[in-house]
Amino acid sequence: MVPQAAPVAVFKLTQDFNNDQFPNKVNLGVGAYRTDEGQPWVLPVVKKVEKIIVHDDRLNHEYLPILGLPEFRSSASKIVLGDNSPAIQENRVGAVQCLGGTGALKIGAEFLRRFYNGSNNTKTPIYVSAPTWENHNAVFSSAGFEDVRPYRYWDAEKRGLDLAGFLGDLESCPEHSVFVLHACAHNPTGTDPTQEQWKQIAEVMMRRKLFAFFDSAYQGFASGSLEKDAWAVRYFVSSGFEMFCAQSFSKNFGLYNERVGNLTVVARDADNLKRVLSQMEKIVRITWSNPPSQGARIVTITLTSPELFSEWQENVKTMANRVLLMRSQLKAKLQALGTPGTWDHITNQIGMFSFTGLNPKQVEYLVKEKHIYLMASSRINMCGLTTKNIDYVAESIHEAVTKVQ
Amino acid sequence: MSRPGSSPDEKGVSQNGDPGGQCPLFTNTLNAPVSPETRLLSAFARDTQARKVDLAGREYYSEEGKPFELRLVGKIKQQLSTDPTLHPEYPSSLGLREFTRKATEVALGKHSRAIVENQVLGVQTPGFTAAVRLGAELLRCWYDLSADWCGPVYLSSPCDDSLAGIFQAAGIQEIPSAHYPTGADLSQSQWAVITRLITSRRLFPFLLLPTQALCCGDMERDAWPVQHCASLGMELLCAQSFSHCFGLYGEAVGHLLCVLKQNSVLLPVQSQADKIVRSLWARPSVGGAHVVTTVLSNSAHLVEWQGEVKHIVERCMLIRAILREKLRLLGTPGRWDHLTQQGGLFCCTGLNGEQVEFLSNRRRVYLLPGGCLNVSAINCRNLDYIAESIHLALTSSL
Numbered sequence: 001m002v003p004q005a006a007p008v009a010v011f012k013l014t015q016d017f018n019n020d021q022f023p024n025k026v027n028l029g030v031g032a033y034r035t036d037e038g039q040p041w042v043l044p045v046v047k048k049v050e051k052i053i054v055h056d057d058r059l060n061h062e063y064l065p066i067l068g069l070p071e072f073r074s075s076a077s078k079i080v081l082g083d084n085s086p087a088i089q090e091n092r093v094g095a096v097q098c099l100g101g102t103g104a105l106k107i108g109a110e111f112l113r114r115f116y117n118g119s120n121n122t123k124t125p126i127y128v129s130a131p132t133w134e135n136h137n138a139v140f141s142s143a144g145f146e147d148v149r150p151y152r153y154w155d156a157e158k159r160g161l162d163l164a165g166f167l168g169d170l171e172s173c174p175e176h177s178v179f180v181l182h183a184c185a186h187n188p189t190g191t192d193p194t195q196e197q198w199k200q201i202a203e204v205m206m207r208r209k210l211f212a213f214f215d216s217a218y219q220g221f222a223s224g225s226l227e228k229d230a231w232a233v234r235y236f237v238s239s240g241f242e243m244f245c246a247q248s249f250s251k252n253f254g255l256y257n258e259r260v261g262n263l264t265v266v267a268r269d270a271d272n273l274k275r276v277l278s279q280m281e282k283i284v285r286i287t288w289s290n291p292p293s294q295g296a297r298i299v300t301i302t303l304t305s306p307e308l309f310s311e312w313q314e315n316v317k318t319m320a321n322r323v324l325l326m327r328s329q330l331k332a333k334l335q336a337l338g339t340p341g342t343w344d345h346i347t348n349q350i351g352m353f354s355f356t357g358l359n360p361k362q363v364e365y366l367v368k369e370k371h372i373y374l375m376a377s378s379r380i381n382m383c384g385l386t387t388k389n390i391d392y393v394a395e396s397i398h399e400a401v402t403k404v405q
Numbered sequence: 406m407s408r409p410g411s412s413p414d415e416k417g418v419s420q421n422g423d424p425g426g427q428c429p430l431f432t433n434t435l436n437a438p439v440s441p442e443t444r445l446l447s448a449f450a451r452d453t454q455a456r457k458v459d460l461a462g463r464e465y466y467s468e469e470g471k472p473f474e475l476r477l478v479g480k481i482k483q484q485l486s487t488d489p490t491l492h493p494e495y496p497s498s499l500g501l502r503e504f505t506r507k508a509t510e511v512a513l514g515k516h517s518r519a520i521v522e523n524q525v526l527g528v529q530t531p532g533f534t535a536a537v538r539l540g541a542e543l544l545r546c547w548y549d550l551s552a553d554w555c556g557p558v559y560l561s562s563p564c565d566d567s568l569a570g571i572f573q574a575a576g577i578q579e580i581p582s583a584h585y586p587t588g589a590d591l592s593q594s595q596w597a598v599i600t601r602l603i604t605s606r607r608l609f610p611f612l613l614l615p616t617q618a619l620c621c622g623d624m625e626r627d628a629w630p631v632q633h634c635a636s637l638g639m640e641l642l643c644a645q646s647f648s649h650c651f652g653l654y655g656e657a658v659g660h661l662l663c664v665l666k667q668n669s670v671l672l673p674v675q676s677q678a679d680k681i682v683r684s685l686w687a688r689p690s691v692g693g694a695h696v697v698t699t700v701l702s703n704s705a706h707l708v709e710w711q712g713e714v715k716h717i718v719e720r721c722m723l724i725r726a727i728l729r730e731k732l733r734l735l736g737t738p739g740r741w742d743h744l745t746q747q748g749g750l751f752c753c754t755g756l757n758g759e760q761v762e763f764l765s766n767r768r769r770v771y772l773l774p775g776g777c778l779n780v781s782a783i784n785c786r787n788l789d790y791i792a793e794s795i796h797l798a799l800t801s802s803l
Contacts, residue, residue, distance in 0.1 A: 040494055062654055063648075100688070102685075106686070138684040250495075257494060259686065259687075285570065287538055290655075292656050
């Protein structure tokens with residue numbers, strides 16, 4: 001008797017949106033970038049590089065190595081750690097090409113379960129932020145970890161980071177616990193620690209021997225600057241952590257359907273790195289064996305050509321700037337309407353998502369009465385906003401807040 | 406080396422760049438034992454002899470000795486790259502619906518009763534291994550959860566060395582190997598006997614179809630065992646790959662087919678598959694799947710594709726025949742009928758471990774550890790050398 005698995009909320013939301021006949025419906029639950037016309041966007045640099053690939057007749061048509069395309073792995077790691085990263089120069093950085101960010105988390109989790117904190121220690125606590133991307137839990141539990149717990153993160157009252165709670169959990173958790181950290185543009189709250197706050201977090205983690213597992217899905221997409229969005233990861237590396245960073249190129253390259261991810265491993269030394277990678281290769285071999293080449297080739301060619309790299313940075317800035325524009329316009333409109341409450345968090349938060357702070361009744365009102373679809377948690381995707389629908393959305397939020405308590 | 410925020414007395418961070426604050430985390434991680442395939446590949450790579458021959462590769466090699474893209478595939482990729490309707494969207498976790506529909510049809514036949522009665526689930530996966538992995542994970546949910554089933558799963562001997570590991574990763578512990586006639590594919594009457602046994606003993610078949618169309622040159626004929634089982638009303642899993650028959654090796658185009666006994670369990674099985682996929686790779690990659698779907702949905706493309714596949718199959722058959730003839734002319738001991746009786750890309754020579762080692766160490770001819778070789782890697786430039794080498798392996802005193 002096969003039990004039915006629980007449905008995933010965000011997919012149900014999309015389904016309901018698709019079935020809705022209302023002409024001015026708005027989907028603020030979408031998980032991908034949209035242009036101001038509400039369309040998905042193929043980055044111009046990606047289109048260019050795809051043509052290069054398709055016309056390259058010297059291309060190797062073999063299976064990719066199990067760990068992936070070597071040039072992809074090294075250029076992807078460089079992008080997050082920085083060209084001049086001392087760890088790279090010390091030959092203690094390696095990587096595994098994976099099936100998207102999820103795949104990278106999966107391989108990292110499987111490795112940690114087998115080899116971290118003893119051998120096959122499924123009781124090591126895995127801490128994920130409260131709230132976090134809904135799939136974090138599933139990836140770590142399916143890797144065998146029995147104890148996936150939340151760490152305090154979002155302060156609903158303050159509508160900001162609960163730093164005291166976060167640090168408190170870091171101080172009181174069992175030693176050697178694993179913490180899944182969002183490198184930037186926290187999903188779903190859009191609230192990141194400041195650089196000073198990251199320093200405090202790192203200090204406690206180092207002192208209490210906690211493992212840092214970064215999830216970096218929005219580098220460049222959050223602030224428009226690759227360096228700025230990688231600051232936390234680079235700080236941890238320079239502080240001496242051995243750590244993992246799961247990278248996704250779905251959003252910043254718009255390669256959602258090519259599953260381009262990279263698990264960057266920062267080890268103590270070259271010898272340790274070698275051992276870790278050899279075991280990860282075994283894990284990959286029984287999961288997908290050889291990763292797909294298309295997305296990795298696109299990213300590699302772009303990152304390793306100065307001209308294409310600049311063009312890519314411009315494309316990324318285009319996306320980041322549109323989101324920033326929508327944030328400032330939404331806040332301005334709500335303030336102009338005199339909508340009760342403070343709306344600074346909309347521009348303080350960063351990245352694709354924003355926790356508006358609406359309560360469940362208000363969310364329901366928006367969905368049912370105004371045909372504006374957002375998550376029950378009050379998370380909205382800023383990319384769902386356009387110059388054409390932002391007035392309608394602002395007015396609707398105003399209505400929801402004033403009519404529904 | 407700059408470390409923002411660090412000072413000489415900051416706890417846990419020493420000054421000379423040694424990350425000494427933490428104990429080294431992974432020092433108890435041993436180097437993974439090298440798999441036989443890897444050992445082979447690196448031995449071949451290190452071999453500086455000009456005459457070295459690699460017969461252990463997994464791809465189809467052209468007469469020029471390189472894996473290549475079917476001409477039709479190249480054309481379609483160009484077309485797709487300029488298609489304005491293709492959007493960079495997240496595909497569903499179960500993959501592109503058109504792809505799974507076509508992949509299901511080529512395995513079961515378009516008019517399969519199981520398809521008509523809605524008893525079939527198809528899931529696009531990033532490659533063949535991924536399909537097997539998903540199937541193995543599903544098996545654990547399939548069986549009664551309270552019984553905590555964890556095997557046994559029987560694998561043929563020989564088989565790919567990663568198969569056992571895949572099932573183990575899915576939590577299955579008992580994995581014995583069953584006897585399988587070396588290299589030969591079963592005839593239809595042999596399949597009939599097997600399916601009778603499977604049904605009467607209530608066993609579960611997990612069929613592997615990695616090189617469909619490369620055996621007989623015909624999709625349908627190569628999938629006959631799957632269609633036969635389904636026509637008997639059996640429940641089964643079937644892992645498929647389109648890498649070989651489309652030359653899409655780098656694109657990870659796989660498919661897991663689930664044929665169920667009743668359509669009432671379709672939704673629960675689908676929801677479990679979706680859950681498992683989301684914790685493995687979330688969604689599959691689409692590039693290769695688009696190509697396959699485009700070909701399989703268009704009769705002109707199908708004809709052209711079948712022509713290219715036929716050429717591949719005929720070349721493999723020719724190589725087998727010529728090799729057999731060469732061995733006969735050399736007076737090589739033993740019978741070599743099995744070379745031409747077997748079909749497809751790979752051939753189990755029947756050589757033992759010592760003989761295989763002789764071939765790699767003394768003749769620089771690399772076979773897979775079980776004595777299997779990739780027929781397509783044999784070409785007019787190395788054929789004589791290979792035949793001589795096999796002859797020597799069997800006639801020199803070892």
